[in-house]
Amino acid sequence: MVSKAPQLLAMRGIHKYFPGVHALKGIDLDLHKGEVLALMGENGAGKSTLIKILGGAHQPTEGEVRIDDQPIEINSPQISQAAGIGIIYQEFNLIPHLTVRENIFLGKAKSRSGFVKKSEEKRIAQELLKKIGIDINPNAICKDLSTAEQQIVEIVKALSSDVRILVMDEPSATLTPQEVEGLFKIIRDLQSHGIGIIYISHRLDEIFDIANRVMVMRDGEYIGTKPMQEISRQEMIEMMVGRKVENEFPKHYHEKGKVRLEVKNLNAKNVNDVSFKVHAGEVLGLTGLVGAGRTETVRLIFGADRRESGTIRLDDVELNIKKPSDAIGYGICLLTEDRKGQGLVLMHSVRENFGLPNLDTFSKTGFLKHKSEKSSFSEYIESMKIKIPNQEQLAKNLSGGNQQKVVLAKWLQRNCDVIIIDEPTRGIDVGAKYEIYMLINVLAKQGKAIIMISSELPEVIGMSDRILVMRSGQISAEVTDVKNVTQEQLLEHAIH
Ligand SMILES: Nc1ncnc2c1ncn2[C@@H]1O[C@H](COP(=O)(O)OP(=O)(O)OP(=O)(O)O)[C@@H](O)[C@H]1O
Ligand SMILES: [Mg+2]
Known part of the structure; x- marks a missing residue:
């Protein structure tokens, strides 16, 4: 017709x-x-x-x-x-x-x-x-x-x-x-x-x-x-x-370890008394509608916004987080949802972008080790299939999805204990999604605590060990039996 x-x-x-x-x-x-x-x-x-x-x-x-x-x-x-x-x-x-x-x-x-x-x-x-x-x-x-x-x-x-x-x-x-x-x-x-x-x-x-x-x-x-x-x-x-893809969500399940991150009674505008824990090796899915308070909550943990009250503990030690550099210093990383706006300098080369926030990792001796930066980035280019003619390409010339991969790579190679990813695969194609899920598996296996904010319910169900649903700034449900939860049930908690 x-x-x-x-x-x-x-x-x-x-x-x-x-x-x-x-x-x-x-x-x-x-x-x-x-x-x-x-x-x-x-x-x-x-x-x-x-x-x-x-x-x-x-x-x-x-x-x-x-x-x-x-x-x-x-x-x-x-x-x-x-x-x-x-x-x-x-x-x-x-x-x-x-x-x-x-x-x-x-x-x-x-x-x-x-x-x-x-x-x-x-x-x-x-x-x-x-x-x-x-x-x-x-x-x-x-x-x-x-x-x-x-x-x-x-x-x-x-x-x-x-x-x-x-x-x-x-x-x-x-x-x-x-x-x-x-x-x-x-x-x-x-x-x-x-x-x-x-x-x-x-x-x-x-x-x-x-x-x-x-x-x-x-x-x-x-x-x-x-x-x-x-x-x-x-x-x-x-x-x-151009090849066969067997499994969209290659989730690996590990024994979860001790509690790593614990937040208690977080309060701010649009965040209402939020408390939860994340264990070593655990992927905690955080879902809900736009405006439910997910991004606001993690911004408080990261020190990007000021919290009115509440405590943040890592490995049982209370942290004094007032700004993002405090959080990064304690080993807490946040990959924001607006990766292009907050994560990339468009007029710089891809290689420079990769090195930028990571100078401390590369320059223990006080200067930038050009060679080590280049080789470690090469590994990410390969594993995440980042499509660029060479590392000197300007970030602005990359396709949207490839820009996101660069920002992800930049943060993932930092040695963080707590990794918070806001919409990890938004705008990323099926093949590369798979690679990002595999990276999340690796990070979990290393004993990191991972918080994954996602609106894509199949992804939340497919990749989380435990799910928190937020609504109006509060946690409206905790799902521990992730293997048996449906998208409809999650939506139900998100709406009513
Ligand atoms: N102005 C430019 N200069 C150089 N190369 C460019 C430019 N614009 C796009 N490219 C390259 O052209 C190719 C196609 O990019 P394009 O943005 O069309 O991809 P896409 O299919 O939209 O991908 P995505 O799903 O990531 O948005 C990529 O290799 C990209 O790096
Ligand atoms: Mg595009």
């Missing part, structure tokens, strides 16, 4: 060269009216590069783009917009100190009378936000919003112009299951109005839920396109990684 709909967009034989990288090697793509085309592939496969060509941010080295069967040269973002293409980029493009409303309507066409009233803009913004089912004040300043909220503003911004082709590059990466449901309602609504949608995500469940067809890329090459009814989860993974 869908394939008989008129063709909106055709890309033919697209090549893109960057210095030292042949990022796209002859890609074809077709999009029809009213269909959702999922674009899948491992980190660095070329997905974002392909859609940046649609957005006028990159020009193809070779190849043709046709819209309504007319050739078009998309030389600028303005041409892209005028052709009815709306793009939600993987990296946020919001201007931090403008309001939500101002960001949404920035650069948009004005009404016939020459201007759109602020109140009217506010009403439209509110309506779109309500459709997604989230309560964001249009007058809020964007930099004060959480990552998830900023993502939603990006989505609303793209939807507020007149688009016929909508491209979403990992829009759901920061959203909770409820928010994703809201997003899908909107996508289905747009579909019924004949809008063609290209949807990029690393979450397979979502693709089966929303897409009509799936197109797979690997290493810059076109691998194939299939209707969703004709492909299984396993087949899709194999097309992406």
Whole structure:
């Protein structure tokens, strides 16, 4: 049915060269009216590069783009917009100190009378936000919003112009299951109005839920396109990684040791008397909806925010944590969810980024040991399959998922006793997820205490030894029988 709909967009034989990288090697793509085309592939496969060509941010080295069967040269973002293409980029493009409303309507066409009233803009913004089912004040300043909220503003911004082709590059990466449901309602609504949608995500469940067809890329090459009814989860993974993948969650179970981290009666804004323990060798899953207080809780432990009361003990010794450097000094590491914002210096090389927060590890004698830094990073590049032409590549030129892997590697090679990871595999492809899970297994075996915050319930269930569910700043449930808990049960604790 869908394939008989008129063709909106055709890309033919697209090549893109960057210095030292042949990022796209002859890609074809077709999009029809009213269909959702999922674009899948491992980190660095070329997905974002392909859609940046649609957005006028990159020009193809070779190849043709046709819209309504007319050739078009998309030389600028303005041409892209005028052709009815709306793009939600993987990296946020919001201007931090403008309001939500101002960001949404920035650069948009004005009404016939020459201007759109602020109140009217506010009403439209509110309506779109309500459709997604989230309560964001249009007058809020964007930099004060959480990552998830900023993502939603990006989505609303793209939807507020007149688009016929909508491209979403990992829009759901920061959203909770409820928010994703809201997003899908909107996508289905747009579909019924004949809008063609290209949807990029690393979450397979979502693709089966929303897409009509799936197109797979690997290493810059076109691998194939299939209707969703004709492909299984396993087949899709194999097309992406080019080999067989047996087990998505390779959890190793160890004897758990003595209590390492113990927090008691933590209190702050949005954290309500939170107490728990983490044992040596234990992976404690921390889940709940966005805003439930998970990130806030670990920020208190890390000294990133001030706690009003509560104690933190490591190996039975009370710690005096007032700022992150105190926590790091005690061997507590936090890998934040906003890895790009908080973890990478984009204009520095990947090698420098890897070395940056770890200078103490490498320079016991007082100077940076260039060679040891390079070889230890090489091991991570290999085990985590980080895709870079060489270590001197600038961090900004890495694909989104590969940037995350660099930040993870940077922290993981520090010798921490307590490792807190916020959304460890967000935006990371299936193959690399596996490698990160294997690293978590290794860290647990070494007797570290691990707290893993995750909104992906299969991951929480698949990789935790014990699960805490948070709701409204409190722990609403503790699950010890992880092997027999269902996603529905966890959601139940998260909501009611
Ligand atoms: N401006 C650039 N300069 C040099 N290389 C680049 C540039 N942009 C992208 N690349 C390289 O092109 C390849 C494809 O990257 P791209 O961002 O398209 O991957 P992706 O499929 O979107 O991956 P992810 O799932 O991690 O977001 C990668 O090897 C990346 O390092
Ligand atoms: Mg990408």
